[in-house]
Amino acid sequence: xxxxxxxxxxxxxxxxxxxxxxxxxxxxxxxxxxxxxxxxxxxxxxxxxxxxxxxxxxxxxxxxxxxxxxxxxxxxxxxxxxxxxxxxxxxxxxxxxxxxxxxxxxxxxxxxxxxxxxxxxxxxxxxxxxxxxxxxxxxxxxxxxxxxxxxxxxxxxxxxxxxxxxxxxxxxxxxxxxxxxxxxxxxxxxxxxxxxxxxxxxxxxxxxxxxxxxxxxxxxxxxxxxxxxxxxxxxxxxxxxxxxxxxxxxxxxxxxxxxxxxxxxxxxxxxxxxxxxxxxxxxxxxxxxxxxxxxxxxxxxxxxxxxxxxxxxxxxxxxxxxxx
Numbered sequence: 001x002x003x004x005x006x007x008x009x010x011x012x013x014x015x016x017x018x019x020x021x022x023x024x025x026x027x028x029x030x031x032x033x034x035x036x037x038x039x040x041x042x043x044x045x046x047x048x049x050x051x052x053x054x055x056x057x058x059x060x061x062x063x064x065x066x067x068x069x070x071x072x073x074x075x076x077x078x079x080x081x082x083x084x085x086x087x088x089x090x091x092x093x094x095x096x097x098x099x100x101x102x103x104x105x106x107x108x109x110x111x112x113x114x115x116x117x118x119x120x121x122x123x124x125x126x127x128x129x130x131x132x133x134x135x136x137x138x139x140x141x142x143x144x145x146x147x148x149x150x151x152x153x154x155x156x157x158x159x160x161x162x163x164x165x166x167x168x169x170x171x172x173x174x175x176x177x178x179x180x181x182x183x184x185x186x187x188x189x190x191x192x193x194x195x196x197x198x199x200x201x202x203x204x205x206x207x208x209x210x211x212x213x214x215x216x217x218x219x220x221x222x223x224x225x226x227x228x229x230x231x232x233x234x235x236x237x238x239x240x241x242x243x244x245x246x247x248x249x250x251x252x253x254x255x256x257x258x259x260x261x262x263x264x265x266x267x268x269x270x271x272x273x274x275x276x277x278x279x280x281x282x283x284x285x286x287x288x289x290x291x292x293x294x295x296x297x298x299x300x301x302x303x304x305x306x307x308x309x310x311x312x313x314x315x316x317x318x319x320x321x322x323x324x
Contacts, residue, residue, distance in 0.1 A: 041127035069134030159271035180252020200266030
């Protein structure tokens, strides 16, 4: 009878670390204060190894980043000298969620652009028109299951056209597009390309991003304009579609924002093409299989998981000794 209880207890202990929901701890929140003096800008380097590891090994968690300031400011993030995103307009209080897909995409292939010392660091730059101060908060958020996935059986067309009409005076027109499957395909296969064809009646600026964060900005005239995305830009597209915020939990959607100084109209055509030439700097060229390159550098087991395993083994050994 005692042996049966012992077995049941061991099973409960084994299941508990897996099935329990996220419990917030004080050390899970990182506060990064900043101050901008006399309308200049300041940059803070933040090391996010703990957050990247935890999100990578815990599917339900995402990094929560909240920016709070005493006045409006522009906000940008750079990694190893390359821009990750910037705000499309000034913000004062804003919250963003970066899930496992976002983190893995950011880390994939960075060995060629980052050193060991800064592979987990991001530089955040804040700029104000006058003096300002504030804080960037990093923590975790547990996302609901429906917020973690898109529509599993959906398919995206390999090409499509998005019509635009702008009023002029820099007034933005934003249209969302669900092209997550195409972005994933180009990201995973070095022989695929994501291409945009833009035909507009006047000079324009096209911003690509999500949740008010811009990852790319393209400018064109009233002539036909085509753009072929390279590897680093394909990464940014995938990070953009994985970005979430309180107003937008959709995983596979990106936003196109068109502006022009005078009223105009036209369309953006997207398509996926296949070529015999491999994309330059694509990790698949080095690893053979893209699956082997995801999330490089390789992660170690997070301390939270390691400590749970050790505790379980100690308790199990103690109970077995008591039963003998």
